[in-house]
Amino acid sequence: MEDKQIIELFWDRNEAALREVSDKYGRFCFGIAWNILNDREDAEECVNDTWMSAWKSIPPNRPAILTGFLGKITRSCAIDRLRKKYALKRCDLHTSSLDLLKETKELDQAITFSIEDKMQEKELIHIINLFLQNSSEKDRDFFIRRYWFMDSLEDIAARHGCSVSAVKSGLFRMRKRLKKKLIQERYWL
Amino acid sequence: MTGTEKKMFIDVVGNIDDCMIQEAARPWVKKRTISLHQWSRYAAAVFAAVILGAGCLFHTEVKANFDKATSWIGRMLGISEDLTSYMDVKDMSVTHHGLTFTLQEVILDQKILFFEVNSQFEEAEKREDIDLTFSLFINGKEQLTQGKILTNASPDMLATRYVESYYIGGALSDNSSAQIDIILSVKSADGKTDYGKYRFPFEASAQSLEADTKHVDVAQTIYMEDKTALRVDQLSINALDSTVHASCDALDSNAEYEIHGTDDQGNQIVYELLSYENREAIFVKTAGGIASDARTLELQLYKQAYTGTQISYEEHDGIAAVDESVEPAGDLKKEGDRICVSILR
Numbered sequence: 001m002e003d004k005q006i007i008e009l010f011w012d013r014n015e016a017a018l019r020e021v022s023d024k025y026g027r028f029c030f031g032i033a034w035n036i037l038n039d040r041e042d043a044e045e046c047v048n049d050t051w052m053s054a055w056k057s058i059p060p061n062r063p064a065i066l067t068g069f070l071g072k073i074t075r076s077c078a079i080d081r082l083r084k085k086y087a088l089k090r091c092d093l094h095t096s097s098l099d100l101l102k103e104t105k106e107l108d109q110a111i112t113f114s115i116e117d118k119m120q121e122k123e124l125i126h127i128i129n130l131f132l133q134n135s136s137e138k139d140r141d142f143f144i145r146r147y148w149f150m151d152s153l154e155d156i157a158a159r160h161g162c163s164v165s166a167v168k169s170g171l172f173r174m175r176k177r178l179k180k181k182l183i184q185e186r187y188w189l
Numbered sequence: 190m191t192g193t194e195k196k197m198f199i200d201v202v203g204n205i206d207d208c209m210i211q212e213a214a215r216p217w218v219k220k221r222t223i224s225l226h227q228w229s230r231y232a233a234a235v236f237a238a239v240i241l242g243a244g245c246l247f248h249t250e251v252k253a254n255f256d257k258a259t260s261w262i263g264r265m266l267g268i269s270e271d272l273t274s275y276m277d278v279k280d281m282s283v284t285h286h287g288l289t290f291t292l293q294e295v296i297l298d299q300k301i302l303f304f305e306v307n308s309q310f311e312e313a314e315k316r317e318d319i320d321l322t323f324s325l326f327i328n329g330k331e332q333l334t335q336g337k338i339l340t341n342a343s344p345d346m347l348a349t350r351y352v353e354s355y356y357i358g359g360a361l362s363d364n365s366s367a368q369i370d371i372i373l374s375v376k377s378a379d380g381k382t383d384y385g386k387y388r389f390p391f392e393a394s395a396q397s398l399e400a401d402t403k404h405v406d407v408a409q410t411i412y413m414e415d416k417t418a419l420r421v422d423q424l425s426i427n428a429l430d431s432t433v434h435a436s437c438d439a440l441d442s443n444a445e446y447e448i449h450g451t452d453d454q455g456n457q458i459v460y461e462l463l464s465y466e467n468r469e470a471i472f473v474k475t476a477g478g479i480a481s482d483a484r485t486l487e488l489q490l491y492k493q494a495y496t497g498t499q500i501s502y503e504e505h506d507g508i509a510a511v512d513e514s515v516e517p518a519g520d521l522k523k524e525g526d527r528i529c530v531s532i533l534r
Contacts, residue, residue, distance in 0.1 A: 028214060064207065065207035067207070067214050068206075068207025071210055071214065072203060072210070079199065104197070107198040125201060125204050125205065128201070128205055129205055129206045129209070130333060131333060132209055133206075133209070133330075133331075134332060135333075136358060138466065139466065141213055144205070144210065144212075147198070147202050148213065149213065150199075159216075159217045168443075169465060173465055176445070177463075
């Protein structure tokens with residue numbers, strides 16, 4: 001079913017929307033949640049929460065790109081769940097998450113000081129969008145697969161048919177370039 | 190998470206544009222894009238050929254149609270009347286509220302576009318500190334600045350020179366013209382005066398903008414301690430900047446690289462690695478400069494290795510924060526032998 005039709009079902013408050021969205025986007029959302037949580041039960045709950053959240057927010061929202069809309073809900077939900085589990089000492093962060101946090105530690109400096117100001121956060125997202133739009137397709141894919149989908153380096157290397165070190169190298173350059181951009185835009189303390 | 194809690198990079202990056210998420214959600218296929226603009230040029234050329242060919246057979250009827258079609262072809266080719274060539278916009282000045290900006294130079298060096306503008310206050314007493322933001326659009330798409338703004342103020346502080354560089358990738362093609370728009374947004378530093386936008390729109394091809402960049406073939410290899418070979422292919426020099434183009438099979442992903450140069454007059458220049466993709470490494474100038482009449486340039490490669498040591502964790506609002514960042518491993522270290530390049534201009 002086309003996304004527009006699925007969104008219409010949501011707007012009509014037709015529960016078939018949940019079945020359709022689950023059929024079409026279940027695997028996609030599960031993949032996102034799994035990458036973050038590495039736990040089947042948690043990932044499945046996260047996906048169900050995504051459908052519920054979509055049900056509550058459509059209407060009034062009418063997302064132009066359902067993939068991004070649902071993916072963002074799943075991703076955010078999974079990160080929240082991971083944080084709660086970690087706070088309750090119910091889990092250890094799996095190796096992939098640790099590596100990822102280590103990679104982005106330096107970029108966190110640019111983020112943390114500006115959070116009280118929503119406008120600044122919007123500007124920051126705009127800068128990151130512009131940075132990604134102006135990167136090569138391959139670099140952009142490396143970056144989004146790693147820091148949005150939270151794929152492992154091995155999975156990204158397999159996706160691109162290149163070595164893990166090529167992926168690491170590409171991501172290193174991207175982080176360096178983004179850091180330079182953030183410094184220039186005065187988002188770096 | 191509320192707006193006042195601590196966010197991390199992974200939170201903020203979660204809100205990137207939906208289109209890019211959708212793109213990355215698909216299986217990876219290296220795309221080869223033929224733009225509508227490019228296609229329309231072919232279509233316009235074919236249309237023009239048909240009209241001209243028909244003109245030979247139906248001379249009188251075709252003449253009127255040809256006149257009508259001229260503007261259409263012009264639009265298809267991107268040569269509408271309000272577009273200016275680069276030579277027309279070069280040295281053009283725009284003045285708002287007594288502050289003039291002049292576009293001095295636009296130069297391309299393969300994938301990097303440089304432009305120079307000068308600012309000039311008409312009256313000394315009106316001089317004030319300004320906040321200046323540069324934007325560059327090519328065919329409507331905003332480009333990414335490299336963040337290099339060099340200023341060189343005149344002794345009386347009335348005039349200032351700015352050089353800005355942009356990594357534009359393949360945004361410009363060799364022969365066909367693109368619409369380029371340089372926009373400067375200017376406000377007084379105290380926020381009281383909005384000088385508005387200074388626009389310099391023009392049309393140019395990559396070939397025309399690269400005419401003043403000299404490419405010196407180097408073809409010399411630097412062998413590093415770890416047996417990696419960096420082949421320095423080419424050195425580009427123009428009035429505003431200089432770039433080193435090199436190639437390498439496997440640069441260390443946990444290191445940064447610099448090339449330090451000294452010309453035969455003792456002037457020093459530093460290049461930093463900007464991008465490394467598909468073996469191609471581009472080093473851009475970050476400090477210093479070469480004399481315009483320099484004859485030779487000696488280049489020495491340096492490597493700054495980085496290391497991450499032990500990882501420890503602490504909790505902030507329920508999130509594990511990694512209490513370790515990547516740190517430089519020792520000092521900047523010479524790699525391989527110096528190479529000497531003849532740069533007679």
